[in-house]
Amino acid sequence: MAIPVDLKYTKDHEWVRIEGDSATFGVTDHAQEALGDIVFVELPEEGRVMAIGDAFAVVESVKAVSDVYAPVASEIIEGNEALEDSPETVNEDPYGDGWIVKVKVTDGDTSHLMDAAAYAKFLKE
Amino acid sequence: MSDNKLAKTPLFAEHIRLGGKMVPFAGFEMPVQYPLGALKEYQAVRSGEAGIFDISHMGQVRVTGPDALVFLQHVTTNDVSRLVDGQVQYSALLNDRGSFIDDITTYRIDGNSYYLCINAANRHRDVAHLQQQAVGFDVTVADESDETALLALQGEKAQALLQKITEIDLDAIGYYRFAVTTLQGAEAIVSRTGYTGEDGFEIYLPNSSATAIWQALENMGAVPIGLAARDMLRTEMGYALYGHEISDSVTPVEAGLMWITRLDKDDFIGRSAVEARKESGARQALVGLKLTGRGIPREHYKIIANGREVGEVTSGMHSPLAGAGVAIGYVEPEYAGAGALSIDIRGRAVPAERTRTPFVRSNVRK
Numbered sequence: 100m101a102i103p104v105d106l107k108y109t110k111d112h113e114w115v116r117i118e119g120d121s122a123t124f125g126v127t128d129h130a131q132e133a134l135g136d137i138v139f140v141e142l143p144e145e146g147r148v149m150a151i152g153d154a155f156a157v158v159e160s161v162k163a164v165s166d167v168y169a170p171v172a173s174e175i176i177e178g179n180e181a182l183e184d185s186p187e188t189v190n191e192d193p194y195g196d197g198w199i200v201k202v203k204v205t206d207g208d209t210s211h212l213m214d215a216a217a218y219a220k221f222l223k224e
Numbered sequence: 225m226s227d228n229k230l231a232k233t234p235l236f237a238e239h240i241r242l243g244g245k246m247v248p249f250a251g252f253e254m255p256v257q258y259p260l261g262a263l264k265e266y267q268a269v270r271s272g273e274a275g276i277f278d279i280s281h282m283g284q285v286r287v288t289g290p291d292a293l294v295f296l297q298h299v300t301t302n303d304v305s306r307l308v309d310g311q312v313q314y315s316a317l318l319n320d321r322g323s324f325i326d327d328i329t330t331y332r333i334d335g336n337s338y339y340l341c342i343n344a345a346n347r348h349r350d351v352a353h354l355q356q357q358a359v360g361f362d363v364t365v366a367d368e369s370d371e372t373a374l375l376a377l378q379g380e381k382a383q384a385l386l387q388k389i390t391e392i393d394l395d396a397i398g399y400y401r402f403a404v405t406t407l408q409g410a411e412a413i414v415s416r417t418g419y420t421g422e423d424g425f426e427i428y429l430p431n432s433s434a435t436a437i438w439q440a441l442e443n444m445g446a447v448p449i450g451l452a453a454r455d456m457l458r459t460e461m462g463y464a465l466y467g468h469e470i471s472d473s474v475t476p477v478e479a480g481l482m483w484i485t486r487l488d489k490d491d492f493i494g495r496s497a498v499e500a501r502k503e504s505g506a507r508q509a510l511v512g513l514k515l516t517g518r519g520i521p522r523e524h525y526k527i528i529a530n531g532r533e534v535g536e537v538t539s540g541m542h543s544p545l546a547g548a549g550v551a552i553g554y555v556e557p558e559y560a561g562a563g564a565l566s567i568d569i570r571g572r573a574v575p576a577e578r579t580r581t582p583f584v585r586s587n588v589r590k
Contacts, residue, residue, distance in 0.1 A: 135257060135261060135262055135452070136261045136262050136263040136264075138263070138520065138542045139518075139519065139520050139542060141519070141570075157570065159520050159542075160262075161262040161263065161452050161453075161456065161541075161542075162256065162262070162452050164520075164522065183518070187263075
């Protein structure tokens, strides 16, 4: 189970990569594994403003529908439109080409997020 | 993970060995998928391979005695007198209100001996109903579910694989026909039936033989298939599933199953109610829908017409072959044939067109 050290994580199994005042969100390797084959991704509209924990996208596998929640307060810059034709990319490369949205961070507080070690421990519990 | 209240099939250890992800289903712990994943399992069955399914959770009832035929004519909807030895028939058990107790298959072994395959979730209710109705008939109703394993081998290569472990000429078994034979020393029923729309067989075995036959087929390349892929395969074919398209709140008139409800035979349980419903008109109609917009229709999603809810999805999926979301659902009768429909997906009305089922080509041997 891959858990890159340069990312932050939520208890709902999203990851966030913060670069200055922008960030990228996706779902973790654990999440894609638990969901199984992903067959549909519903992306948010550009400009949508999100508080921490707001559901902003939907990832659907063969059997399950899962909301994806905002790890930090932010505004949508763009969704990963390649996922509309190739949703399986989320399974194949959850931390790379399987990213879900890029955002502008509106509040940089990440104290509620886990680092890789804490997330690894959380998964074991 | 394991729940002591759940039953296990004789193949439970095989599912664990193969890495199956076990979930509760109809009172059993069953594999929803294996490490290959539901999509690739589905593809193995649809695209020229063969898949092997453990469906031992399903129930089996043997009906024997001089009154077996008249009894089955009384309790089932289809015309059992049309069956010859070695033939299978899709049928149903109705209650007095004409609605479904279960949908079943009826196997005629000989004129005094029949075999029914029933849904796992309805097993105890079916058996109680059959035994209650058997009073006054010279017939024995025996529930053999606990002793019987059931494997399905489905896909283009099914016959070639199964032929390697049986002496009988499988090619001689037509669609919805079966043979009683011996497989690796145990008595088995091998029928050319299934729930996938592909050619293939269902194999009834004593529990003690299940693992050997499963392993033999798996070792020859049959791909283990879990419940998720099984549901994709059946939904793509538009096959009804108890608890979804059929239930004790609909009759064969609504479910589009008048073709297995023979009003031209003698009286049977539920017949007068079905006739009355046919006369008064269906209260809802089952339709096949294909999304023209993006999204995946799922069970219980609302079907919309003119801004108003006119029905509900009973089964839905993303069909890899159709390249679209497809659904089966009930709508108010006036929307069965005309009027623009859409499906409410998280507040978005996604347009859908009525489509005949199956949604993709059936490859069953006719």
